[in-house]
Amino acid sequence: MLEIKNIKKNYGKNEVLSDVSCTIEKNKFTAFIGSNGAGKSTLLNIMARTLKADNGEVIIDGKELKTWQTEELAKKISILSQFNHINIRLTVRDLVSFGRYPHSKGKMTLEDNEKVADAINYLGIGHLENRFLDELSGGQVQMAYIAMVIAQDTDYIFLDEPLNNLDMNHSVKIMKILRKLVREKNKTVVVVIHDINFVSVYADNVIALKQGKIITQGKNEEVITKEVLQEIYALDMDIYSVNNYRFCMYYK
Numbered sequence: 001m002l003e004i005k006n007i008k009k010n011y012g013k014n015e016v017l018s019d020v021s022c023t024i025e026k027n028k029f030t031a032f033i034g035s036n037g038a039g040k041s042t043l044l045n046i047m048a049r050t051l052k053a054d055n056g057e058v059i060i061d062g063k064e065l066k067t068w069q070t071e072e073l074a075k076k077i078s079i080l081s082q083f084n085h086i087n088i089r090l091t092v093r094d095l096v097s098f099g100r101y102p103h104s105k106g107k108m109t110l111e112d113n114e115k116v117a118d119a120i121n122y123l124g125i126g127h128l129e130n131r132f133l134d135e136l137s138g139g140q141v142q143m144a145y146i147a148m149v150i151a152q153d154t155d156y157i158f159l160d161e162p163l164n165n166l167d168m169n170h171s172v173k174i175m176k177i178l179r180k181l182v183r184e185k186n187k188t189v190v191v192v193i194h195d196i197n198f199v200s201v202y203a204d205n206v207i208a209l210k211q212g213k214i215i216t217q218g219k220n221e222e223v224i225t226k227e228v229l230q231e232i233y234a235l236d237m238d239i240y241s242v243n244n245y246r247f248c249m250y251y252k
Contacts, residue, residue, distance in 0.1 A: 001026050002047065002156065002188070007056035009042055009212075018212045024190055024205075026155075029182045031199040032192045033053050033223075034209035034232055039118040040192040041082070043209070046080040049191070050159050062158070074102035076146070080145055082161040082192075086133070092144045093129040096120055099151030117149035123177060139170030144176060150181070157181065159194045160192045163184050171195075175202045200224045208232050224248070 002024035009017040017039045023028050026045075032040040045051035049065055058065040060076065068076070078099070086095070096119055100112040109117075117163055120129050123143050133141055142162065148155055159178070163171045179202050181187040191198055198219070199206060206217045206223035210232050216223055223245055225237050237250035 001061065003059040005041070005057050005059070007043065007046060007058070008054045009039070009046065009051075010054055013092075014124050017046075017053070020209075020212070020214055022214055022217050024156075024188065025070070026188050027182060027186045028189070028200060028204040029179060029189045030205045030207060031203040032190070032207050032209065033194075033196065033199055037211075038209040038210055038232075039212040044079070044158050044160055044190065044192055047075060048077055050079060050120065052079075071102060074152070074154075076154055077156045077158065078149045079153040079158040080085075080160065080162060081236065090133055091130050091194055092125060092133065092136075092147075093120065096129075096131060096147045096151050097146050099148040099153075102138050102152065116151050119147040122150055123147040124173075136177050139166045142166060142170065146177065154187075156188045156190070158190045160211055161194065162191060163193065163195060163198070171198070178202065195231065196224065196250075200246050200248065 004020060004022050007017050007020040009070065020039070020043060034040050042051065046053045060068070061233050068149070093116065096116050097108065099119065100108060100115060104112045120126055120176065123146060124146060125140065125143050128140060128144070134143065148161065162174055166174070175198050178191065182189055203220050205218065207217040207222055208223055208228060214226055215232060224239070226237060229235070229237055229248060233249050237248050239246050239248050
């Protein structure tokens with residue numbers, strides 16, 4: 001389990017997170033939702049220790065985050081930011097192999113190579129493994145980055161807006177893969193995401209933020225309601241049930 005307690009973060013005079021507390025349930029798919037500037041990405045990066053909070057603490061599996069050794073933390077948590085760009089020419093397999101660095105320190109073993117192959121196959125991109133990243137579409141590159149995260153083989157996987165600029169086909173593939181990671185590999189997946197309907201279909205738990213504060217948190221069906229979404233987004237919307245899934249209609 002991951003506990004966030006009284007997290008505060010300011011950028012200058014701008015308060016981005018204000019006394020935020022929540023719990024991330026282990027072996028579940030949790031989504032952070034909220035409008036731009038709500039503090040979702042900031043909170044995710046504080047949870048991954050890629051950003052320092054001004055106050056508060058994060059406890060992962062009973063141990064305060066700042067007390068973890070960097071090498072051990074890299075085996076516990078992986079994070080994929082929304083801005084991924086490497087200035088060297090790599091193949092897909094080269095990129096995915098980076099995920100093994102916390103384990104291999106650059107000296108790949110048979111086990112490391114097997115983990116890389118498994119991650120590539122899990123994403124269904126074996127036909128791309130020897131292609132260079134700059135030869136691929138945005139969706140294919142994003143699949144390669146997610147394979148890299150899977151190869152890292154951490155208990156907790158954090159992704160910041162992984163569907164940005166992707167077509168519907170690749171978006172659905174990625175969401176299905178994240179759902180499978182929870183169901184088949186017992187991973188704990190936390191995603192910052194804007195598409196409410198993807199959240200409604202795939203997430204177990206939802207944490208809703210607005211102006212640096214948590215408005216509500218809980219199971220999917222408790223948070224994805226007309227009242228909560230109207231408060232967060234200031235939009236009139238209706239929610240319909242289709243094949244036992246709830247879909248939000250806000251295009252009016």
